[in-house]
Amino acid sequence: MALIVQKYGGTSVADLDKIRKIAQKLALLQKKGNQLVVVVSAMGKTTDALVEMIYDLSDNPPERELDMLLSTGEQVSIALLSTALESLGVKAVSLTGPQAGMLTDSKHSRSKILNIDPKRIMEELSQGKVVVVAGFQGADQKGEITTLGRGGSDTTAVALAAALKADVCEIYTDVSGIFTIDPNMVKNARKLSFISYDEMLELANLGAKVMHPRAVEYGKRYKVKIHVRSSFSEEEGTIIREVTSLEEKFMVSGIACDVNLAKMAIIGVPDQPGIAAQIFTRIANAGINVDLIVQSIRKEQENDILFTVNKDDLPKTLSILNDVSDQIGAKEIYHDENVAKISIIGAGMANSPGVAAAMFKALADKEINIEIISTSEIKVSCLIKKDKINLAAETVHDTFMLGEGRLPLM
């Protein structure tokens, strides 16, 4: 008998038919003697619709009311799934986040989980019920409803799995696992049987939508075995787990591409202490994430600073830069939207010299110019022209022969 936490995202519970099918699967699984805790998201695009509604009423809705509203999406799903289970003769109970013991801080719309008290869930499980929990929500010390930020149901599921010491946390989604690269970009993309927490964290931070980075972080911290798999088939997906032995550390496990970027440059700023701090503090205070920062010396006593931001943040970033450029004495502000980032991720990279060089060579062979390079222990990212991203994806995927299997260390 296993204790299994499952999570179904919005597309998996998009309509009643899908909810019925999930109920049937759960019924079978429970019959086999498993204890089941099921976390669900709001149906389909419900959360988007709710966001739109409240912003139609106000440009600046009260944070508390926003969370009050958004949390309703998941409550619809839990009531329906529990009812579908009951109608199959399976004992089930739906619990909101607070009822399930989710205590969070008070930062509405982006709350962090402070503690989970799994007492109620355990009680319900011991009575033979399937426990259906609303994802993405909790309550603070005062009992105010909070939400964990968009995509937060993944985090609910992994955190519950940790608190319950579940055998596995299964994330059911609309893809069949984690691939070496987006299969829409490269045809011979291959599904990975497993990937390390660190690699998955990089992929998630690079925008792989399959799992929320915070959920992966949770998994890593509490060593939760996470199984990412398709809601629409029985096939095995990808296990996210700890990888410590060198044999399981590959040079490259996956490639991520991001075309939703803009490159910014501040040309000719004085080479003085405090300049970068001033610029990036302003940007950070506006809640804008910055990536791939490069500072280079152009002339003596003068620097250029380059970085990338998400394209949606371009207007805000430009207005901040125009604002600070006088204060810091910059000569020119420049931006370019015709850029894309390609990154390779591999836990074994650190033990395998030449991986970065192989990537650069692959790009050079196709005459793809690299504008910015950035590396971490398990990642190399290159900024290139956007119209070259598909070619880059193909050629880098081929170079590391990811269509055939991951390469061991060199």
Ligand code: ASP
């Ligand atoms: N329903 C929420 C959202 O759409 C949470 C989730 O789906 O994970 O962001």
Ligand code: MG
């Ligand atoms: Mg989701």
